[in-house]
Amino acid sequence: MAQSNGDHSSAAKPPPTPSPLRFSKFFQSNMRILVTGGAGFIGSHLVDKLMENEKNEVIVADNYFTGSKDNLKKWIGHPRFELIRHDVTEPLLVEVDQIYHLACPASPTNVIGTLNMLGLAKRVGARILLTSTSEVYGDPLIHPQEESYWGNVNPIGVRSCYDEGKRVAETLMFDYHRQHGIEIRIARIFNTYGPRMNIDDGRVVSNFIAQALRNEPLTVQAPGTQTRSFCYVSDMVDGLIKLMEGENTGPINIGNPGEFTMIELAENVKELINPKVEIKMVENTPDDPRQRKPDISKARELLKWEPKIKLKDGLPLMEEDFRLRLGVPRNN
Ligand SMILES: NC(=O)c1ccc[n+]([C@@H]2O[C@H](COP(=O)([O-])OP(=O)(O)OC[C@H]3O[C@@H](n4cnc5c(N)ncnc54)[C@H](O)[C@@H]3O)[C@@H](O)[C@H]2O)c1
Numbered sequence: 001m002a003q004s005n006g007d008h009s010s011a012a013k014p015p016p017t018p019s020p021l022r023f024s025k026f027f028q029s030n031m032r033i034l035v036t037g038g039a040g041f042i043g044s045h046l047v048d049k050l051m052e053n054e055k056n057e058v059i060v061a062d063n064y065f066t067g068s069k070d071n072l073k074k075w076i077g078h079p080r081f082e083l084i085r086h087d088v089t090e091p092l093l094v095e096v097d098q099i100y101h102l103a104c105p106a107s108p109t110n111v112i113g114t115l116n117m118l119g120l121a122k123r124v125g126a127r128i129l130l131t132s133t134s135e136v137y138g139d140p141l142i143h144p145q146e147e148s149y150w151g152n153v154n155p156i157g158v159r160s161c162y163d164e165g166k167r168v169a170e171t172l173m174f175d176y177h178r179q180h181g182i183e184i185r186i187a188r189i190f191n192t193y194g195p196r197m198n199i200d201d202g203r204v205v206s207n208f209i210a211q212a213l214r215n216e217p218l219t220v221q222a223p224g225t226q227t228r229s230f231c232y233v234s235d236m237v238d239g240l241i242k243l244m245e246g247e248n249t250g251p252i253n254i255g256n257p258g259e260f261t262m263i264e265l266a267e268n269v270k271e272l273i274n275p276k277v278e279i280k281m282v283e284n285t286p287d288d289p290r291q292r293k294p295d296i297s298k299a300r301e302l303l304k305w306e307p308k309i310k311l312k313d314g315l316p317l318m319e320e321d322f323r324l325r326l327g328v329p330r331n332n
């Protein structure tokens with residue numbers, strides 16, 4: 001069932017000449033990195049990690065659609081950090097060496113944002129990484145999912161806007177790579193969880209933890225036997241940086257292959273946080289993928305990356321953060 005992705009690199013032109021600014025004194029000692037969507041969940045953890053390296057200067061462009069300045073408060077005012085209120089559906093010109101392009105609402109603006117960031121990468125000669133998604137595999141007919149699988153996506157369903165938006169974004173990345181020699185990296189991210197997730201954004205891990213802390217029933221969407229693989233955010237950030245720094249365009253799956261049904265996840269959260277809480281079966285949305293698990297052989301081999309944090313160790317770290325934000329101390 002695996003399909004060929006073709007040979008991406010052989011058809012590509014060499015990268016364009018970098019902007020003359022890159023040869024200035026400043027650029028020789030520093031790497032200037034743009035993170036779009038850097039005020040969001042994964043983006044803000046990525047910024048924390050990039051800022052640990054004193055050679056990095058980090059610029060975040062975010063319109064705070066789902067992200068928050070609060071996630072970046074420790075860096076605001078830092079001499080190596082800059083925060084720009086900017087919507088990526090509008091062009092942006094900043095002289096940077098690398099672009100981590102995470103900004104993405106679940107809507108078609110995803111495509112326009114990627115087009116603008118590719119335009120920027122072309123203009124300034126930057127390397128660009130797109131955070132694509134396991135959703136490109138749709139409701140997959142092969143299991144686990146390897147990168148060569150083309151996916152099974154309903155083009156007109158309720159989730160299509162996000163799935164197809166990311167698929168087009170991947171297409172644009174490869175077209176720019178082949179036609180203009182842009183250095184691209186594509187990560188296919190599987191469900192990621194951890195501190196700073198939006199409390200009420202409807203994703204399953206944040207829903208269950210918030211429900212358990214509020215003593216509300218955990219809402220398992222039917223049938224509950226559907227599976228997902230959950231990656232802790234620090235593992236994800238390490239994978240993204242390795243992909244950016246390495247020599248492979250991808251697409252490369254970044255995720256944790258540990259696979260759980262939604263009933264198992266609910267039981268784990270119940271046992272950890274609130275053994276008295278009820279688990280309730282509720283209606284699901286259409287086209288919900290029945291199974292999802294990354295094949296991470298490529299990440300292991302090409303990036304020397306694999307996740308370290310198991311779900312049972314990651315959930316308590318997220319619980320701490322949710323307790324603080326929801327104001328539910330441990331002894332309640
Ligand atoms: N969290 C996951 O499980 C997961 C899985 C697969 C892929 N991804 C991808 O990873 C990236 C980050 O996801 P996240 O979970 O951190 O989500 P998030 O919503 O926390 O972060 C997205 C950030 O982008 C910003 N943003 C949205 N639209 C923008 C626009 N037009 N201009 C500027 N900024 C904009 C938001 O304000 C937010 O700060 C996204 O591209 C998402 O599609 C996430």
Ligand SMILES: O=c1ccn([C@@H]2O[C@H](COP(=O)(O)OP(=O)(O)O[C@H]3OC[C@@H](O)[C@H](O)[C@H]3O)[C@@H](O)[C@H]2O)c(=O)[nH]1
Binds near residue numbers: 205226289
């Ligand atoms: O309260 C809930 C919420 C969700 N679910 C179930 O949990 C599973 C996971 O749902 P989520 O919304 O957390 O995540 P999904 O796997 O559908 O997509 C996720 O991963 C890929 C990313 O690109 C998406 O942005 C992210 O939402 C689904 O089967 C859903 O039906 C519940 O059982 N209860």
